[in-house]
Amino acid sequence: MDMRAHDTPVATLADLLPGQHATITGLSGESELRTRLQSLGLRPGRRVTVVRRSRFGGPIQIRLGTSDLLIRPQQARTIFIK
Amino acid sequence: MKRVALLGMPNTGKSTFFNRLTGASAKVGNWPGITVDLLSARILLGTEMVEVVDLPGIYNLHGFAEDERVARTFLEEQPVDLLVVITNATQLDRQLALALQLQALGQPMVLLLNMIDEARTLGIHIDQQRLAQELGMPVVAISAKHGMGMEQARQAITQALHEAHPPRAADIERTFAEDSALQTRLDAIFSATVDVPVSATDRLTDRLDRLLLHPWLGLPLFFVAMLGMFEAVYTLGAPLQDGVAWMLERVKTGAVSPAVTAWPPLVQSFVLDGLFDGIGTILSFLPIIVLFFLFMAIIEDSGYMSRAAFLMDAFMSRLGLDGRAFVMQLMGFGCNVPALMGTRVMRSRGLRLLTMLIIPFSLCSARLQVFVFFTTAIFEPWAAPLVLFSLYLFSFGAAFLTAVLYRRRLAHAEPLLLELPPYRFPTLRQMWLRGWREVTHFLREASGFILFGVVLVWILTHFPKDVPVASPETLAGQLAALFEPLMQPLGIDHLMTIALLFGFVAKEVVLGALAVIYGVGESELAGIVSSRIDWVQAYSFMLFVLIYTPCLSTVAVLKQESKSWRFTALAIGWPLLLAWVVSFVFYQGARWLGL
Missing domain, CATH: 3.40.50.300 (P-loop containing nucleotide triphosphate hydrolases)
Structure with missing residues (x-):
């Protein structure tokens, strides 16, 4: 399945609205960031829900299983979802 | 083993x-x-x-x-x-x-x-x-x-x-x-x-978060929480500090003074005004440190610290900091020392150092005493609160400017990835243990340095021994004369420069030092000061006091926490430079405008 065929950009975690959930498909950040995200449980195949977003482009609160995490939009954009 | x-x-x-x-x-x-x-x-x-x-x-x-x-x-x-x-x-x-x-x-x-x-x-x-x-x-x-x-x-x-x-x-x-x-x-x-x-998921946490992280109510509630904690620490702390000071005074006049009367006057003065006051300076911080960490234990262990990061991050991330840095900066308005120690929650060294660099600009209660004195002595009653308020603005301004200037140099690669744990209440045992440990740590790491500094200033102001204490003829006076060409363009004269040297130890002693230098009691000080300097000089002096090194204890803790003399030197040198530039621009600008 080639997403580019439909000319839609690949969706990332930063695109989700509060209450929406998705499955992680890949990580595109540099290796240090990827390592950190994976050890926090953000790895392909995991389901993730956006709980809330703070105002003025601040961090996003996400829920992974039983853990809640804060992530800035900048890093959320490196996490591909479907 | x-x-x-x-x-x-x-x-x-x-x-x-x-x-x-x-x-x-x-x-x-x-x-x-x-x-x-x-x-x-x-x-x-x-x-x-x-x-x-x-x-x-x-x-x-x-x-x-x-x-x-x-x-x-x-x-x-x-x-x-x-x-x-x-x-x-x-x-x-x-x-x-x-x-x-x-x-x-x-x-x-x-x-x-x-x-x-x-x-x-x-x-x-x-x-x-x-x-x-x-x-x-x-x-x-x-x-x-x-x-x-x-x-x-x-x-x-x-x-x-x-x-x-x-x-x-x-x-x-x-x-x-x-x-x-x-x-x-x-x-x-x-x-x-x-x-x-x-x-x-924890239902209670979800419900609390809906309120505490509310898009509109979250920030006001955060500021109310900060104000509450600030009030609690410092209103409870002030009488305790007074109590410690009262007890020290009793010990000094009741036990130490009589014990040393037989000794030569210079040795007496060294023991009483050097050693004993040095120990007093160290002890006066203990109640605040214990109280601060009792409340920090609540803020941290309850999970609210991560919530503060959520609320303040959009703004603080532009400065290269995060929401936790803001909490510490606010707490610094009471006293910089525990706020610096509190930065230990930040695990990234760059982020921590940057936060430690901005905390000393927080207008602490010791500096407030000096400013309240000067504003009431020099300014009209209607202008005094505005003057004070403007100093708070300068305090934030200096901190944010410093963050922007140094965020690249103290760059940290660590992205904000914080856990948002469910709300928990720490046990009393955890809180006490935390406060106790921080106090012993402070005593072990910082007290020697503070004592050394207090004794050094005693030597500077008491030698050579035949001249009046803290007069222009003492070592301190001579040192101030050395700085005169630097301080004159700021409108700060020779005598006030000696007071600034004292202020390096603690801002609380600036007023007492001025009284000694002018040779008057503290009650007559206001009259003397207002007759000798005008408001432009006074404001320039206050700006300098606000921005330069807050006190010896802060320096000691900067060293204790950073474990780096290089960073400590930066944290002393940069504020000195900034203080000079700000006072210079203000004083010369005001004079140029004919004020």
């Missing part, structure tokens, strides 16, 4: 467990190649003394964060008999990863499932026996906070130590490649042993 290393992810209650296991006997130890403080304690397990070392919380043994390097270095350099790995039982889906990574090192291990009470409340069921079987190591469920399962944990550790082979350092390099296979194993073990209900 056998050695046990305690490991775990952040927010697993690792320190709570360590405190439970070791009591208050823990000490900060020095280890070769390790740059952060590690607590360790010697305790009796079974029939032998064992050293327990609390390693920093890490997410990944192979990670790149500073704490992860520290833990790795420790395990590679120090022979360890047993690894005790502590996990948050509600998050085994990802926490087991660290346990598996550590197991790959091949050292004996005990696994603790902490917060088992929370896991049960959430309906999470863990098949402990099966887990122990799958992992091939003892597994004990505990609640470190409430002391549940501590005896079993103790026994399991003693037993494992008893069976342990000779200790050895770990070969971590070798295990890097195995990480991907580990994930598959984790998933298999997790699904075989842990049963999590579909919706396992």
Whole structure:
């Protein structure tokens, strides 16, 4: 399945609205960031829900299983979802 | 002596467990190649003394964060008999990863499932026996906070130590490649042993967060919470500090003074005004430090600190800081010393140093005394509050400017990835232990430096010995004369420069010093000052006092916390430069405008 065929950009975690959930498909950040995200449980195949977003482009609160995490939009954009 | 290393992810209650296991006997130890403080304690397990070392919380043994390097270095350099790995039982889906990574090192291990009470409340069921079987190591469920399962944990550790082979350092390099296979194993073990209900979140936390992180109410509530904490610490702290000062004065006049009357006047003055006042300066910080950390324990352990980061991050991230830095900056408005110590919650060194660089600009209560005096002595009653308010603006301005200027130099790669733990209330025991430990740490690390500084200023203001104390003829006066060409363009004269030298020790003494220098009582000081300087000079002086080095104790703590003389030099030098430039621009600008 080639997403580019439909000319839609690949969706990332930063695109989700509060209450929406998705499955992680890949990580595109540099290796240090990827390592950190994976050890926090953000790895392909995991389901993730956006709980809330703070105002003025601040961090996003996400829920992974039983853990809640804060992530800035900048890093959320490196996490591909479907 | 056998050695046990305690490991775990952040927010697993690792320190709570360590405190439970070791009591208050823990000490900060020095280890070769390790740059952060590690607590360790010697305790009796079974029939032998064992050293327990609390390693920093890490997410990944192979990670790149500073704490992860520290833990790795420790395990590679120090022979360890047993690894005790502590996990948050509600998050085994990802926490087991660290346990598996550590197991790959091949050292004996005990696994603790902490917060088992929370896991049960959430309906999470863990098949402990099966887990122990799958992992091939003892597994004990505990609640470190409430002391549940501590005896079993103790026994399991003693037993494992008893069976342990000779200790050895770990070969971590070798295990890097195995990480991907580990994930598959984790998933298999997790699904075989842990049963999590579909919706396992803390309802109360969700409800509280809906209010405390509300898009509109969140920030106002945050400021109310900060104000409340600030008021609590400093309104409770002020009478305690007064009490300490009162007691010191009693001891001084009642016991020390009579004891030294037979000695030569210079020695008397040295003991009373040098040594004794130096010790007094150190003691006066203790009530504030204890109170501050009692309340910090609440803010931190309750999980509200991460919420503050959520609320303030959009703004602070532009300055290269995060929301936790803002909390510390605000607390600095009471006293910079505990606020600097509180930055230890930030685990990234760059972020921490940047925060420590901006905290000293917070207009603390000691500086406030000086400003209240000058504004009432020099300005009309209607203007005084505005003048004071403008100084607060300068305080924030200097801090934010500094953050923007230095965020690249003290760059930190660490992205904000914080856990948002459920709301918890710390036990009184945890709070006291925290306050107590911080006080002893401060006494050990900072007191020598503070005493040295106070004695140095005593020497500067009392020698040569035939001239009046703190007069222009003393060493301090001569030093001030040396600085005169630098200070004159700021409208700050020779005598006021001597007061600034005093102010380096503590801002509380600036007024007393001015009184001594002008040779008047403190009650007549206002009249003298207003007759000798105009408002432009006074404001320039206040700007300088606001921005330059807050006090010796702050410097001592900057050194204690950064462990770097280079950083401490920067944290003294940069504010001095900034203070000079700001006062210069203000004074010359005002004169140029004909004021």
